[in-house]
Amino acid sequence: MRKKVQYTSTGEVVRKKPLSKRIWNHRGYYLMFLPVFLFVLIMYYWPMLGIRFAFFTYKPVGPKTFVGLKHFQSMFIDPLKAPAFWQAFKNTLELSIIKLLITTFASVIVSVFLNEMKNLFAKKTLQTIIYLPHFMSWTVVASIFTLILSKSETGMVNGLLVQWGIIEQSEKIFFLADKGWWRPIYYMVNIWKETGWGTIIFLATLSGINPELYEAADIDGASRLQKIGYVTMPALANTIITVLILNLAKVMNLFESVFVMYNIAVYDVSDVISTYIYRQTFNTFTPDYGFSTAVGLFKSLVGCVLVLVCNYLSKKTRGRGIV
Amino acid sequence: MKKKVLSVLLASAMVLSLAACGGKTDESSASTETSVATSTEASTETSTETAEAAPYELTELKVVVDGTLTATEDNGQAAFVEQWNAAVSEKLGHSITMNITQLDHSSYSDAVGRLIIGGDLPDVMIMSASMFKQYETTGLLWNMADAYDNAEFQSRLTLTSINENLKTADGALYGFAPTYGNGCVTYVKKAWLDAVGLSADDIKTFDDYYNMLLAFHNGDPDGDGVDGNTYGVIAAGYANLGEAPYVNYLPEFWQDGYPAILQDANGVWYDGFTADACKAALKRLRQGYVDGVIDPDTLTASTKIAREKWFSNEQAGSEGAFTYWAGTWYQTLTDNLIKNEVDSELVVLSPIAEIKNTLGGYINREAPVWVIVDDGDGDNSREQAVFDAFIETMLDGDKVQMLWTYGAEGVHWSTAADEFVTNPGTDNEKSYSYEEGTFHLLPSPNDANSIWKKNAMDPALVISPLTNGFKASTELSDSGNVFFTNNCVDAPAGASCETLTNYSADITDAKSAVISAVVIDGVDVDEAIATYYTGVVGTVIEQALTELNSAE
Numbered sequence: 078m079r080k081k082v083q084y085t086s087t088g089e090v091v092r093k094k095p096l097s098k099r100i101w102n103h104r105g106y107y108l109m110f111l112p113v114f115l116f117v118l119i120m121y122y123w124p125m126l127g128i129r130f131a132f133f134t135y136k137p138v139g140p141k142t143f144v145g146l147k148h149f150q151s152m153f154i155d156p157l158k159a160p161a162f163w164q165a166f167k168n169t170l171e172l173s174i175i176k177l178l179i180t181t182f183a184s185v186i187v188s189v190f191l192n193e194m195k196n197l198f199a200k201k202t203l204q205t206i207i208y209l210p211h212f213m214s215w216t217v218v219a220s221i222f223t224l225i226l227s228k229s230e231t232g233m234v235n236g237l238l239v240q241w242g243i244i245e246q247s248e249k250i251f252f253l254a255d256k257g258w259w260r261p262i263y264y265m266v267n268i269w270k271e272t273g274w275g276t277i278i279f280l281a282t283l284s285g286i287n288p289e290l291y292e293a294a295d296i297d298g299a300s301r302l303q304k305i306g307y308v309t310m311p312a313l314a315n316t317i318i319t320v321l322i323l324n325l326a327k328v329m330n331l332f333e334s335v336f337v338m339y340n341i342a343v344y345d346v347s348d349v350i351s352t353y354i355y356r357q358t359f360n361t362f363t364p365d366y367g368f369s370t371a372v373g374l375f376k377s378l379v380g381c382v383l384v385l386v387c388n389y390l391s392k393k394t395r396g397r398g399i400v
Numbered sequence: 401m402k403k404k405v406l407s408v409l410l411a412s413a414m415v416l417s418l419a420a421c422g423g424k425t426d427e428s429s430a431s432t433e434t435s436v437a438t439s440t441e442a443s444t445e446t447s448t449e450t451a452e453a454a455p456y457e458l459t460e461l462k463v464v465v466d467g468t469l470t471a472t473e474d475n476g477q478a479a480f481v482e483q484w485n486a487a488v489s490e491k492l493g494h495s496i497t498m499n500i501t502q503l504d505h506s507s508y509s510d511a512v513g514r515l516i517i518g519g520d521l522p523d524v525m526i527m528s529a530s531m532f533k534q535y536e537t538t539g540l541l542w543n544m545a546d547a548y549d550n551a552e553f554q555s556r557l558t559l560t561s562i563n564e565n566l567k568t569a570d571g572a573l574y575g576f577a578p579t580y581g582n583g584c585v586t587y588v589k590k591a592w593l594d595a596v597g598l599s600a601d602d603i604k605t606f607d608d609y610y611n612m613l614l615a616f617h618n619g620d621p622d623g624d625g626v627d628g629n630t631y632g633v634i635a636a637g638y639a640n641l642g643e644a645p646y647v648n649y650l651p652e653f654w655q656d657g658y659p660a661i662l663q664d665a666n667g668v669w670y671d672g673f674t675a676d677a678c679k680a681a682l683k684r685l686r687q688g689y690v691d692g693v694i695d696p697d698t699l700t701a702s703t704k705i706a707r708e709k710w711f712s713n714e715q716a717g718s719e720g721a722f723t724y725w726a727g728t729w730y731q732t733l734t735d736n737l738i739k740n741e742v743d744s745e746l747v748v749l750s751p752i753a754e755i756k757n758t759l760g761g762y763i764n765r766e767a768p769v770w771v772i773v774d775d776g777d778g779d780n781s782r783e784q785a786v787f788d789a790f791i792e793t794m795l796d797g798d799k800v801q802m803l804w805t806y807g808a809e810g811v812h813w814s815t816a817a818d819e820f821v822t823n824p825g826t827d828n829e830k831s832y833s834y835e836e837g838t839f840h841l842l843p844s845p846n847d848a849n850s851i852w853k854k855n856a857m858d859p860a861l862v863i864s865p866l867t868n869g870f871k872a873s874t875e876l877s878d879s880g881n882v883f884f885t886n887n888c889v890d891a892p893a894g895a896s897c898e899t900l901t902n903y904s905a906d907i908t909d910a911k912s913a914v915i916s917a918v919v920i921d922g923v924d925v926d927e928a929i930a931t932y933y934t935g936v937v938g939t940v941i942e943q944a945l946t947e948l949n950s951a952e
Contacts, residue, residue, distance in 0.1 A: 135517075137512070137513040137514075137516040137517050138516060138535060138538035138539065138540045139538055139539075156935075156936035156939075157903060157906050157936040157937065157939075157940055158906060161906065161909060223700055227696065227697055228696035228697075229631065229695050229696045229697045229717055230629045230630070230631075230716060230717030231697070231709075231717045246628070251696060251699075251920070253700065254696075254699050254700070254916075254920055340699055340700050340916075341699070341912040341913065341915070341916045342699060342916040342920045342921070344909070344912075344913065356905050356908075356909065357905045357906075358510070358905075359507070359509075359510050360642065360904065360905035360908050360909070361534075361901065361904040361905045361908075362509045362513070362530060362531040362533075362534040362535070362904075363513065363534045363535065363538070363901055364510075364513060364905075365902070366517065
């Protein structure tokens with residue numbers, strides 16, 4: 078490989094100072110960078126060494142044995158472990174992607190409605206109210222919904238359904254233990270909790286739309302709906318795509334919301350990779366951390382692929398990548 | 401080019417430095433491997449080496465404990481430790497300091513696992529029976545058989561079988577239980593029984609019990625004028641597959657069904673979950689669910705939620721029967737009913753005929769044990785010193801046993817003349833007055849309105865009673881303990897082998913799926929069990945049974 082020679086405007090060859098000298102010259106900056114470098118090294122890279130345990134049998138007691146790809150083999154084809162793993166993998170993608178789509182959709186709709194509100198006080202009050210659930214912990218949210226959706230006498234929803242004559246006393250619905258109901262409830266709870274927070278970015282975009290566009294639409298005789306359809310939505314499109322792409326990279330990170338709401342009756346439709354890892358690790362007194370690490374590593378790899386896909390999509394749609 | 405070379409060098413340096421860190425971990429874990437291996441050998445040689453062991457002066461004792469030590473950090477633990485240090489130092493003739501690490505009770509086994517992985521081994525720790533089964537033969541634990549046999553407290557033991565039963569076939573003892581396990585009994589609200597015109601004496605069979613639950617569900621036992629807004633019974637899950645004895649929260653439904661690997665009369669291991677008794681139990685649970693006698697919240701309730709719903713101030717939606725721990729809990733449940741202004745009189749049901757005729761009574765769980773960690777150096781003197789300082793003193797009948805039983809003097813209990821009032825200015829105000837020399841419990845350090853009950857050891861369950869005559873238990877807890885002792889049988893011994901350890905999470909999931917499919921979804925029991933067994937779980941279970949039976 079030939080060295081690239083640089084010239085000055087007068088045609089002289091530019092001679093770069095040796096790197097060590099350049100570092101010394103800029104030592105102040107390097108010194109400032111050092112804590113960040115060490116922090117990244119210790120907090121991000123050092124824990125990654127744990128990845129090697131995916132190739133070991135690693136229990137609290139007993140020898141730590143190198144087993145190669147055995148854990149991956151167990152995960153993918155072991156007749157006892159593989160079905161639950163693949164089910165969890167499928168559920169993770171389905172739950173995450175559907176949740177992402179509907180919460181984004183709900184956020185867009187609510188943002189547009191909020192944007193249309195003329196009464197500033199009502200708008201601010203409503204915004205505050207819909208932001209609040211975001212700040213509640215998933216444990217509290219799950220407790221509330223478990224209580225109001227209960228099949229027992231304490232369940233408010235079933236009580237109302239019976240009272241209104243929609244169902245009989247004997248037909249009460251066990252929302253959180255019914256495979257058919259669990260996912261709709263899960264999505265609903267997510268919409269309730271996260272829609273408000275999700276509107277922030279869309280409202281920011283909406284506030285940046287040039288008012289002249291609306292004025293022009295008014296002059297052209299556009300109705301309110303037409304203005305939403307022809308001015309607001311096109312202006313939001315880029316933001317919607319950005320939000321979707323950024324969140325797509327996080328679809329594998331689904332744990333807390335599922336963990337606090339699922340139960341044995343609905344594992345088939347609710348168990349995700351993280352809850353599967355949790356049970357594999359904590360439902361036994363001497364867990365094999367090697368297996369849990371292998372599942373976690375696979376999850377991370379899928380997440381990594383999704384990030385690259387998102388980056389590609391981002392480049393395609395926005396002209397620039399996200400990483 | 402230089403830039404590239406430098407970046408490669410920097411990257412290599414980073415990788416090497418990280419690898420070096422990793423190498424350090426490997427080294428430490430390698431030493432753990434060695435220690436475990438050595439300790440296995442060492443433990444087999446204990447009997448010969450103990451006698452030759454050199455005296456070891458233990459000056460520091462690291463203890464890991466779960467929530468059973470009720471003298472927590474905010475509840476007088478510092479005073480407990482201080483008095484323990486003083487009492488044990490006096491006994492040993494040299495200074496010793498106990499350092500307690502109290503881990504979260506609900507995630508205790510996980511936290512212990514991480515401690516061990518991290519190489520931060522304590523000297524002594526507590527383990528539940530199920531946890532102990534999986535650690536027993538790993539080489540991590542010290543064989544204390546000789547130390548136990550020669551312990552000073554041997555002459556005072558009133559229940560010798562508890563620890564004798566913990567010994568392995570070759571006589572090794574890896575854990576010590578200072579108390580027996582205790583178990584659950586069925587409590588019924590007396591007012592509810594009266595309201596539906598029943599008496600506890602009438603509940604003799606499962607049909608009687610079930611009819612009582614039906615009456616609670618269909619009638620108006622809480623007297624709010626609405627029929628059908630109450631339930632028969634609630635529990636934390638239809639079975640607690642995470643911890644033996646699994647079925648103690650709904651014993652009338654499970655009867656002799658036991659969802660675990662069991663040993664028959666000939667010592668042959670078999671899968672209790674696929675046995676007819678379990679199938680019949682699942683059918684009963686399904687019926688209870690369909691008829692609404694079992695509160696549907698049983699599926700999702702934790703023990704805390706279940707008991708709070710049971711003694712809640714709002715009795716509509718509550719339940720009449722609740723199976724929970726005997727002894728001290730009899731008093732605690734009553735206290736909570738009083739606190740919530742609910743009729744507090746409880747009746748303890750005798751085991752129904754189906755339980756008496758099969759199991760013999762309520763199940764007495766296998767006791768939690770204290771284990772000593774073997775450092776694997778081949779020398780037992782340090783472990784013997786840990787035994788002498790910790791376990792030997794724990795049952796001294798006097799000072800140290802008092803600490804483990806009732807806590808610290810002057811903080812949790814006292815013999816000085818005393819007067820105090822709890823809940824002053826309320827309907828529950830109660831005055832206490834004691835003369836000099838009278839043993840009595842004090843208000844809890846973290847709650848002046850609640851009288852301290854006990855520390856880590858239940859005086860009613862201990863295998864060697866106090867010799868100083870101090871006793872502080874209520875009539876209810878005493879009668880509860882007596883009732884349980886007269887109506888209990890020991891839980892079946894748990895099985896332990898490599899296959900069960902490797903697949904325990906998967907097996908638990910598979911069993912949970914069967915229970916849920918049958919009880920909630922109404923899948924045919926035989927079909928559900930057949931799916932469970934003819935599938936891969938059966939292969940694993942067969943493999944486990946082969947391992948267990950060939951080891952016998």
